[in-house]
Amino acid sequence: MDITCPMPRVETERVLLGHGSGGQLMAELLGKVITPGLVAPGPAEDAAVVPFEGGGQAVLSTDGFVVTPRFFPGGDIGSLAVHGTVNDLAMRGAAPVALCLAYVLEEGLPIEELARITASVAAAAVAVGVPVVCGDTKVVGRGAADGLYVTTTGLGVLLPGATVSAARGRPGDVVLLSGPIGLHGTAILSAREDLGFEAEIASDSQPLHRLVARMIAAGGSGVHALRDPTRGGLASALNELAAASGIAIEISEPALPVPQPVAAACELLGLDPLHVANEGCLVALVAPEAADAVLAAMRAGPEGAGARQIGTVAADPAGRVTARTLVGSTRIVDMLVGEQLPRIC
Amino acid sequence: MDITCPMPRVETERVLLGHGSGGQLMAELLGKVITPGLVAPGPAEDAAVVPFEGGGQAVLSTDGFVVTPRFFPGGDIGSLAVHGTVNDLAMRGAAPVALCLAYVLEEGLPIEELARITASVAAAAVAVGVPVVCGDTKVVGRGAADGLYVTTTGLGVLLPGATVSAARGRPGDVVLLSGPIGLHGTAILSAREDLGFEAEIASDSQPLHRLVARMIAAGGSGVHALRDPTRGGLASALNELAAASGIAIEISEPALPVPQPVAAACELLGLDPLHVANEGCLVALVAPEAADAVLAAMRAGPEGAGARQIGTVAADPAGRVTARTLVGSTRIVDMLVGEQLPRIC
Structure with missing residues (x-):
């Protein structure tokens, strides 16, 4: 397996595998090398x-x-x-x-x-x-x-009525997740390294445009922000939304839908399911008054059958993502720094 | 140098370098493997x-x-x-x-x-x-x-008034070329193989959208077809237009603007300038009544300063491209079959 250990230096003169991981190293490469002068400043969408x-x-x-x-x-x-x-x-x-x-x-x-x-x-x-x-x-x-x-x-x-942007998350928003996490990354890793989980774990790769159309139809401009947690997993997606919107996101760890085989694979491999890539679910920041209608619309189709609320948005500390654990403590949910799962998309 | 010799078999079970050359092998790969079921039938644009x-x-x-x-x-x-x-x-x-x-x-x-x-x-x-x-x-x-x-x-x-398509060439059209040919391919080959032409030959890489805007403004729907002769060179571009439009194209070899250093490099390397890639010129099939205005519009800017007529379009034999030589004979101008210049774009 190609997991880099110790962690690569963040400052580097050459491209590292971790620069492609969707985590902090990647954000730094994009911010310092690729987007300046190329793309107008603004939230990363x-x-x-x-x-x-x-x-x-x-x-x-x-x-x-x-x-x-x-x-x-x-x-x-x-x-x-x-x-x-x-x-x-x-x-x-x-x-x-x-x-x-x-x-x-x-x-x-x-x-x-x-x-x-x-x-x-x-x-x-x-x-x-x-x-x-x-x-x-x-x-x-x-x-x-x-x-x-x-x-x-x-x-x-x-879509008519759509005003979603990574920068539109607001304090008071609810955090909705459309389905189970960790399937794509663990399926790829298992197939790649021949770990034998293949019988139990398949990628969640699927199109989400119909799910989003239902959500916008139900919630209109109350659907503030959407992101599919691919490279870097749910942790990176939430951190990106928190940074772009200048908000604090708190999720409930027990509410996270981690399928048992994914949990077992992550346990065995020392991975955090929050950092594992997905290709068929999305996370949404939705105005509280629209949340029930949007959640019902999500559940009305197969891609959103397992949709649920996983957290809430507050004003402070801006840019911070935390998780409340089963025992009631909170921990900081960081972006992946380097490379966790090579070449997952 | 990577020139494949003898010529690769056209039927093959594996991807060959020649499949990327812009010539016949590539047309076959696209036609048989990639476009069926993927893209609606129609002229290749x-x-x-x-x-x-x-x-x-x-x-x-x-x-x-x-x-x-x-x-x-x-x-x-x-x-x-x-x-x-x-x-x-x-x-x-x-x-x-x-x-x-x-x-x-x-x-x-x-x-x-x-x-x-x-x-x-x-x-x-x-x-x-x-x-x-x-x-x-x-x-x-x-x-x-x-x-x-x-x-x-x-x-x-x-662009307002634009109706160009590879399939709109008509018998009677004139064939216009915007500038010299062979510069990009020979510049790449020289730089790649360290042949020492670098002082004399630079790629013609440049944007052509302003040239095209002038042409459409001057010729409107009289500008029938446009193509930039990149991979596969002018020969492939003309063959593609002849096939898509069901027309015969005859060009005049003496009218072709081949810069002297390009001619020398091609002579030395055994290349046909008609098969060498370009990245800053275009070939146009234009209705005869619009040709003078379009040619003048081409010459009104730096990308078209060397524009000239290089040939004419006839009805038969449909799909055939020929060149009239200096001594008055004609030869068939074929598409490149395999690979002439590796990795030129």
């Missing part, structure tokens, strides 16, 4: 809203997928790429309109495997109801690209 | 037009960049990625509205180099006048990804 002619609001999101193994219980890199991009659009309150697909293929990749992954992309796009409208294919030499990398970009349109 | 709410027409294009070396005379992988995507939008008659940027970084990449490339992306985007609105960063292990790969996706809006 899963997708960008672009004013478009005719008064419409286009929403764009792009996402690279480098997961190993390429096939895993519950999905593969193709379906994951479609779901991941559709979900990033949805986290901004957008319905998907079109997808772009860019492959980097390694010389020697079996054509049969490429065809299987492409069929999976197509099936996932059909299930979502979004066309793949353009693509690109590059081939690199043997030893590069690890089989294939997929970059999907989605164009979406804001 | 550089970008997709997507109907958008409010009556607008969104244009999307995505492009992966894996060029080695990452820095070369005339540009780097960052500026190339911006120009390439802006140009793909322009080839569909669109003005750029927003860009998405996705990195796959290799562990160990110097942060300084990442910062330099990102600054180059930013500078190129500012020069084009298009914002980078979203991005994604993944990190893969040492030995994968060859430093870094960049995937850029562009959102554009159709």
